[in-house]
Amino acid sequence: MIFRKGSFLAMFCWRHCRPWLRLLLILPLLAVGMSRLAHAQAQRFELDLTNPNFQRIAIAIPDFKRQSSEQTQLAREMGETLAGDLDFSGIFRPLDPKGFLEDPQTMGLNAPEIKFPDWRRLGADYMVRGNYLVQGGTVKIEARLFDVAAGRPVIAKAYEGDVRTWRAMIHRFADEILYALTGERGVFDTKIAYVQSMGKNKEIFISDFDGNNPVQASRDNSLCLSPAWNPQMSQIAYVSYRDGNAKIYLLNLQDGSSRLLCGYPGMNISPAWRPGRPELAVTLTRDGNPDIFLVSASSGQILQKLVQGRSINVSPDWSPDGRSLAFVSDESGNPQIYAIDVGSGQKRRLTFSGTYNTSPSWSPKGDFIAYSGTVGGRHHIFIMKTDGSGNRQLTDGDGDDVSPTWSPDGRMIAFSSTRQGGSAIWVSSVNGIGVRRLTRQGGGQELPDWSPRMSGR
Amino acid sequence: MRLSCGSLYRILLILVLIGGMAACQKKPASSGGAMGGEGAAMGGGFGSGDMGGLNQAKYRELGLNTPEEIREFENRRAAFENQDIYYDYDSYVLTEPAKRILDEKISFLKRYARVRVTVEGHCDERGTTEYNLALGERRANSALQYIRNSGLSIQNLTSVSYGKERPVAMGHDEASWAKNRRAHFVLNF
Numbered sequence: 148m149i150f151r152k153g154s155f156l157a158m159f160c161w162r163h164c165r166p167w168l169r170l171l172l173i174l175p176l177l178a179v180g181m182s183r184l185a186h187a188q189a190q191r192f193e194l195d196l197t198n199p200n201f202q203r204i205a206i207a208i209p210d211f212k213r214q215s216s217e218q219t220q221l222a223r224e225m226g227e228t229l230a231g232d233l234d235f236s237g238i239f240r241p242l243d244p245k246g247f248l249e250d251p252q253t254m255g256l257n258a259p260e261i262k263f264p265d266w267r268r269l270g271a272d273y274m275v276r277g278n279y280l281v282q283g284g285t286v287k288i289e290a291r292l293f294d295v296a297a298g299r300p301v302i303a304k305a306y307e308g309d310v311r312t313w314r315a316m317i318h319r320f321a322d323e324i325l326y327a328l329t330g331e332r333g334v335f336d337t338k339i340a341y342v343q344s345m346g347k348n349k350e351i352f353i354s355d356f357d358g359n360n361p362v363q364a365s366r367d368n369s370l371c372l373s374p375a376w377n378p379q380m381s382q383i384a385y386v387s388y389r390d391g392n393a394k395i396y397l398l399n400l401q402d403g404s405s406r407l408l409c410g411y412p413g414m415n416i417s418p419a420w421r422p423g424r425p426e427l428a429v430t431l432t433r434d435g436n437p438d439i440f441l442v443s444a445s446s447g448q449i450l451q452k453l454v455q456g457r458s459i460n461v462s463p464d465w466s467p468d469g470r471s472l473a474f475v476s477d478e479s480g481n482p483q484i485y486a487i488d489v490g491s492g493q494k495r496r497l498t499f500s501g502t503y504n505t506s507p508s509w510s511p512k513g514d515f516i517a518y519s520g521t522v523g524g525r526h527h528i529f530i531m532k533t534d535g536s537g538n539r540q541l542t543d544g545d546g547d548d549v550s551p552t553w554s555p556d557g558r559m560i561a562f563s564s565t566r567q568g569g570s571a572i573w574v575s576s577v578n579g580i581g582v583r584r585l586t587r588q589g590g591g592q593e594l595p596d597w598s599p600r601m602s603g604r
Numbered sequence: 605m606r607l608s609c610g611s612l613y614r615i616l617l618i619l620v621l622i623g624g625m626a627a628c629q630k631k632p633a634s635s636g637g638a639m640g641g642e643g644a645a646m647g648g649g650f651g652s653g654d655m656g657g658l659n660q661a662k663y664r665e666l667g668l669n670t671p672e673e674i675r676e677f678e679n680r681r682a683a684f685e686n687q688d689i690y691y692d693y694d695s696y697v698l699t700e701p702a703k704r705i706l707d708e709k710i711s712f713l714k715r716y717a718r719v720r721v722t723v724e725g726h727c728d729e730r731g732t733t734e735y736n737l738a739l740g741e742r743r744a745n746s747a748l749q750y751i752r753n754s755g756l757s758i759q760n761l762t763s764v765s766y767g768k769e770r771p772v773a774m775g776h777d778e779a780s781w782a783k784n785r786r787a788h789f790v791l792n793f
Contacts, residue, residue: 349769370769372733392764393737414741414765417734430738435745437738459738475735481694482735505732519732526732549732594733 201578203240204328206233207271207295209251210244211288217281218310222251225277225288225317232321232335235357235583237558237576238328242271256291263298271295275324279313286310290320292327302327334554338598339561340364340374340383341572344590351385351398352592356554358572358585364398365405374398375418375427376598377444383596384408384418384427395429395447408447419463419472420444428453428463428472439463439474441489454487454494464507464516466533473497473507473516484518486533497535506550509533512557515577517541519549519562528562530577541579548573552597561585563593662793666718677716681791684712688786689747693728696742698750706747709789710754720760720792723747727768728781740765747787760792 211225230241248265255261256276266274277290291303304323306316318335325333334356343352343361351365351374365371369389376383383398387405395409395418409415413432417439420427425444430437439454439461454460458478465472473486479496484507487494497516498504503526506519513533520529522540526547531538542548546566553560561574567584570591575582586592668674687709689702698706713719725744727736744763751761773780 370766372737372769388764388766414737416737430734432738432741437741459735459742461734461738462732477735482731503731505735 201237201580204238204272205242205270206230206239206273206275207242207247207266207269208233208244208275208277209247209249209254211290212252212254212256212276212278214278214280215282218286221279221281221286221313225279225313226251226275228314228317229275229277229290229321231357232318232333233324235335235574235581236321236325236333237578237581238325242269256289258293258298258300261293261298263293263295266293266295273301273328277320281310284310286313286316288313288316288320292324331556332600334556334559334597334600337555337600338376338380339552339572339585339595340376340598341563341586341592341595342372342374343588343592344570351383353383354572354586356597358587361586361588364400364403366403367405373417373594374596375420376596377420378422378599380598380601384420386416386418395427397444408444409442410447417461417463419465421465422467422469424469426450428465428474430461430463437461439472453489462506464509466509467511467513471509471533473509475505475507484516484535486516495535497531497533498538499535500538504529508551508553508560510553510557511555514557517551517553517560519551528560528575530560539579541575541577542582550594552595554597555600561595561597563595666716680712680715684709685789685791688788690782691743691785691787693781693785694731694739696725696739696746698746702747703750706750707754710751710756713751713756717756718760721762722790722792723761723763724770724788724790725763725765726770726772726784726786726788728784729768729771729776730781731768733767733769736767737765738767740767743785743787 208226208230210222213219213222226244233239234241246269256278261276272295274293274295275290276293277288280287285307288306292301293299294301302323304320306319308316315336321335322332325331337356338353339356340351340353342349348369349371350363350367351371352361353364354361364383365385365387367387367389369387372386374383374385381400383400384395385398386393387396390410393414393416394407395415396405397408398405409429409431411431411433414437415429415431417430418427427442427444429440429442431440436455436457437459438452440449441451441453442449453472454474456478458476460474460476462475463472464474470490471486471488473484475482476485481502482505483496484498484504485494485496498518498520501520501522503521504518508517510516515530516533517528517530519526526549527543528541528548528551529538530541541560544566546564548562548564548566551560551562557577559574559576561572563570564573570593571584572586572592572595573582573584663674666677668677687705689705690699692699713721723744725740725742727740741763744765748761748763768784771784773783
């Protein structure tokens with residue numbers, strides 16, 4: 148608006164002023180233009196999430212505006228789901244809707260109708276205005292993110308589809324908000340696979356990233372462990388005792404079928420998909436010792452023996468470039484974490500403090516390895532750099548925290564914890580802040596594995 | 605009272621029927637009366653129809669034919685299966701008491717060489733799932749190795765590890781943990 152008024156004035160002066168004055172007119176416009184450009188670029192926040200003093204961005208999300216009389220409750224649920232996602236990311240701090248001045252059902256949807264000074268006074272950095280229309284079984288959602296200080300929209304998106312998929316649409320918008328403000332999408336449409344205890348048995352389950360909508364995936368009526376998503380999110384490798392001893396199977400997520408991958412004599416455990424290649428690292432005891440092998444993802448055939456010796460070698464986890472493998476070995480006398488460069492075979496020890504370090508998980512960003520170490524007899528989650536230096540304790544308190552797994556954007560770590568009695572899946576952002584519980588069903592949940600993002604996004 | 609021919613005939617018929625039923629019962633029905641009591645104690649396997657039939661075939665496979673042999677086998681089998689061997693924390697080394705128990709198991713196996721045995725390795729709840737699966741297997745294998753070293757060449761000896769997944773004691777203290785760090789022997793039929 149200022150620009151429009153300014154340009155009118157400028158055109159008036161241009162015609163009527165001396166040439167050197169024209170220069171004076173141009174300069175402020177240039178300055179305004181440059182500052183807008185700078186401001187637009189400053190929309191991308193340099194977020195150092197590993198900094199414990201990180202300040203969250205305040206965001207206001209009033210109820211969505213209904214545009215029909217169907218499904219009126221979604222007005223609040225959509226707003227709350229979006230706020231929950233953004234809060235979950237550890238980057239945003241949603242403001243309490245009770246403090247909002249206007250009725251969301253009468254409030255405007257576009258910038259000219261929005262009273263930005265009111266939102267500024269509430270302390271909001273950003274504001275989301277959404278509306279939805281339900282007709283029969285279809286829903287149409289529109290959502291806009293506003294920069295409150297600048298008083299203008301940042302992104303505007305529209306979604307349409309089966310009304311039962313409204314949650315997925317909200318998750319997608321949350322991802323878009325993160326992308327617009329941080330340069331990287333969130334993880335709101337990802338899933339977590341985990342092990343659920345069912346009486347004497349254990350089965351593989353899958354839930355949303357926030358622990359909602361748990362769905363049973365395996366039906367072995369046996370002991371199932373160690374689920375591992377493949378990079379295409381089409382299969383889950385897992386260990387099952389349904390045939391008597393520990394064998395590795397592949398669960399097909401399209402049709403729910405599962406087929407045997409590795410059934411060598413002895414134990415077949417710890418499957419880990421290799422990024423970029425149709426291969427897995429697994430631990431097999433077929434040669435009399437728990438060794439780590441590279442096997443084909445289609446046939447389970449052994450391609451290479453990666454780690455061998457007289458010690459226990461388990462829990463392989465790949466670097467994102469598929470060239471290195473972190474794993475656990477007790478060759479020093481107790482379990483410690485090592486890394487091996489698969490090409491050269493060069494092995495190095497990473498953990499030196501503590502007497503029991505296991506469950507390495509290599510960040511998708513490649514810069515950190517999370518693991519479970521013991522402190523005072525209790526297991527807690529740690530992070531270290533990939534050369535083993537800079538190790539930092541992420542969780543503490545009651546219970547045991549084990550089995551860390553990274554979110555695909557490398558910002559969060561899910562793990563299983565017994566801090567509230569039985570075992571459940573919890574999540575922490577990488578700076579250790581915002582530790583929260585994800586799963587709440589009876590029985591116990593453990594051994595989580597965070598899915599990749601759906602391909603093409 | 606003098607029996608008429610008709611009633612004599614009837615009594616004879618009944619006796620034949622009883623005798624026939626007795627003969628039809630699977631062995632060792634000849635001393636079914638005496639075994640019946642112990643059979644009941646053993647879970648009613650003897651002379652009780654199908655259940656008894658299955659066991660009889662298996663016993664014969666193992667070379668057990670008389671009731672005495674079977675009884676002795678069942679007694680020793682109970683000891684073989686019910687007595688576990690125990691390990692120290694994070695260890696798969698056989699302690700001296702463990703070796704003594706294994707020696708008894710070895711004599712059982714020498715005597716009943718045709719049995720099929722699975723050795724299960726177990727861990728306490730501490731530590732992580734996968735490492736404990738490997739440790740459990742180490743425990744099962746160290747017991748198996750000791751048995752093989754005694755000269756027994758048992759073909760039907762296998763091992764399985766359950767890591768910390770199948771505890772017998774549910775407490776969160778050393779008393780429970782010690783009971784879970786074990787190798788357990790199971791006979792397979």
